[in-house]
Amino acid sequence: MTQSRRIGAIFIPDLPPEALRASVLAAEAAGVGELWLWEDCFREGAFSSAGAALAWTERLRIGIGISPMPLRNVAIAAMEIATVERMFPGRLIPGVGHGVLSWMGQVGARVASPLTLMREYVPALRGLLAGETLTTDGRYVHLDDVTLDWPPAVAPTIHAAGEGPKTLRLTGEVADGTVLTGGTSPAQVAAARELIAEGRAAAGREGRNDIVVYVAVAFGADASARAAAQLERWNLAGEPERILTGDAGRIARGVEEYYEAGADAVILQPLPDESELSGFLGGVAEVAARVV
Template sequence: MSGSVGIMLPREVAPADVARVARACEAAGFGEIWVVEDCFFTGGPTTAAIALASTERVVVGIGILPAVVRNAAFTAMELATLAGAFPGRVHAGLGHGVASWMAQVGAAPASWLGALRETTDAVRELLAGCEVRTEGRYVALDAVRLDHPPEVVPPLSLGVRGPRSVALAGEAADGLVLAEPTPVAYVASARRRLDEAATGSTRPGARLLTTYSWALAGAHVGDGDRDEVLRGRVLDALRHGGTEAHVADLPGDVRAHLDDVRSGRAALADDVLDLLVLRGDGVAPGIAAQHAAGADTVVLVSPRPADGVDTLLADVVALAEAAGLQ
């Protein structure tokens, strides 16, 4: 299988269960484990540290750290500590953060793009061992240099959606993380935009593309139950907004159908569901299609984390089998 296959360690996993779940993900054959930092669950760097210390080979991605809630120097310190202790096994992620959460904690910037750009530039330079002097609107550093820059500098990707933010990922970062859902057309479009932006950049980057995809498989889940779980996740996403970029590259009739679904005028059709999620026998072909469209890593996201750790662990094994990892 070309490309890597990862799995999400959901935000609902309690701190005491992180090590157990991380070990299960590695044992199942996944090459990467991605953690999230959503308000107000668990901290991204600390969760990543537990996952790294509990495993031996997997890359642990942090998707994502909101750029506006930490001083850039301290963000770099945390990432450098992880990368120094676990060289080659850290993939760092920055992003805008959810606007409502950032406002809730008093951290909403006047310019989201400006704050992310300044933070990205500073963190990358610090991780590379540079002394940073900058007096920006959001990042002000006076001759700051890390005492322990990592020997293996971790890639820094941006978890963003909009076209200007995707361009920033290509210009200033090492890659892009796409939140779920990730239909193949969206992946292909993001790959093209990322590469175009990176081509014009003076800063070399890996141009990594990581995608998150809801996925569910396994005999322990009845077909009808599985589909309803996935439908529910898609409906929640449509109704809460923020999915415009994800579906913009789909055919016009599909977008019109999703508008009808969002407004309650239609039920989600099976063929459209298959564009948005990976289910059952479609998991492996769906992963392959995203890799072919330009994804370097496809991260599978169980839609059932709230059902408890045992359910999540069953999903981990079933998804590994469906993905052809076992």
Template sequence: MTHSVRSRLGVLLGSTTPPEQIGKQAAAAEAAGFGEMWLPEDYFFLGGVAGAALALGATSRIPVGIGVVSSVVRHPALLAMEIGTLARAYPGRLIPGIGHGVPAWTAQMGLTQRSPMSALRETLTGVRALLSGETVDDEGRFATFDGVALTHPVPEPVPLFTGVLGDKGLDLTGKLADGLLVSALAPVEYVRTARRKLDAAALAAGRDERITISVLAAANVTRDPGQVATTREALKAVLAFYLAATGPGPLFAAVGANEVLADMLSRGGPEVVAAEMPDDWLDVFGIVGGQDAARARIGEYLDAGADNVAIATVVADGAEETLAAVGELTGEFTH
């Protein structure tokens, strides 16, 4: 990125952030010392590209990531044009993330793909070729290009991240992408396995560069020791909601939690998960409690192979305190 020493701690702006507050919050994150910030493109909350433009315009140094756009919502040529516009205006500061998209959301737009992996592969290769100044002629399973070239290609390579979970996606990332944005609720064990799989895929593809891993972490942190119990309780309800909404999958399989979660969900929704989840799930799937607990957990993610950890303030009432508490740690984790 544009400056050599930056914190390995980042921040995610929630998708419920009112658009008119994005610039102010981005400036505050930069001033607090965070090393990167991510904006989601959750349909139908905030536009990721427009949101990134607002954040970049309100800041001067911090890299801004889009985490993540669905590969099936925009044609790769349109996505490349949007990325190229921002990457040239703010050199070295844009980190575009591309994933499959939440199936329920893409289905609402009639954009369900028979082969989501083909769409992701064609988007990554098409976007990269166009950004580097190539003319693309290709007819794929998802996208057709007929002599497409960008008028404003980008002189420096733009790091393309993916937001994927399963083994096929990790393999594709290791072969074609520059980084992986790991979804919130990822246990350290998942990150450790993903690091190994990415490295193996990159090696098999003859690539010698390290694939960057940025982990999004659901966090509720306090500087007040007397508030630790309250902080944990507040995170429990939010985690229960996300666990129920997500259901069993690769993240939870990493710690053998799928069977327990499936059993809970067979008997109800978030309320059952909240009532029955083991207390240590808060520490496995989030960063919670006091600053010492947060410091230790962040260290575990970095030791497992993550390059950056971005805090997602998922508890509305605790967001300000969480950012302040973690913000005080940014200087301890630099690279």
């Protein structure tokens, strides 16, 4: 897998589900290539949202970054992904991850070893989507002669979210791509790239993982003030590099640093106070025209 240069946007789940349709239509109209969804507890469901977004559009790709593994049996996750992929071939980018551990605890789904779960879950998910018949009896994943009746014609790439060194290495071992959390700096992207490559090499896998990173941005004349206020709310005052601000040209220069560090896709994240989503998505498209 060679390095790509993709730009996308995020539909943040601070917004209600009924706001999704206008956002995906605005993204497609603006020429944004990818719109990513979060399955935060206890907000929008990932696969119902993705299916609706794909049905409303013709070209837009929808990323799920991420669906928490503890919430879904791997066979159910494979069924959901296969169904959406068959209906909208090549337009879904599925991603899975540990989930926020406190949320997993709230619903009785927290596991003692998230790393073990990922090590068992992601290969099983990829195998089922490839049409394989699986029997496995791991610590968390148990399958007895399971085959999807309707596997996709082409299995989609599976991304796994990582933040700590052990998880980043593991995403290289078992996944096709890695999703890096918002607030990750270009230097941290470069360090993550090395860890992911180490994991991939240790597993004897060729090529490279697709690296997706979320980057918070604010467009417009009041961008710096809005960013400063948001950093205060995030307890990150004094770290202005956490949010890119300004016009499309300035933000494009910041995005270039992420590509140079090894990111393949930079997904621009609106601040929670963003009130002009169509304008934000237009800004994302303008950034994309400058860097892709």
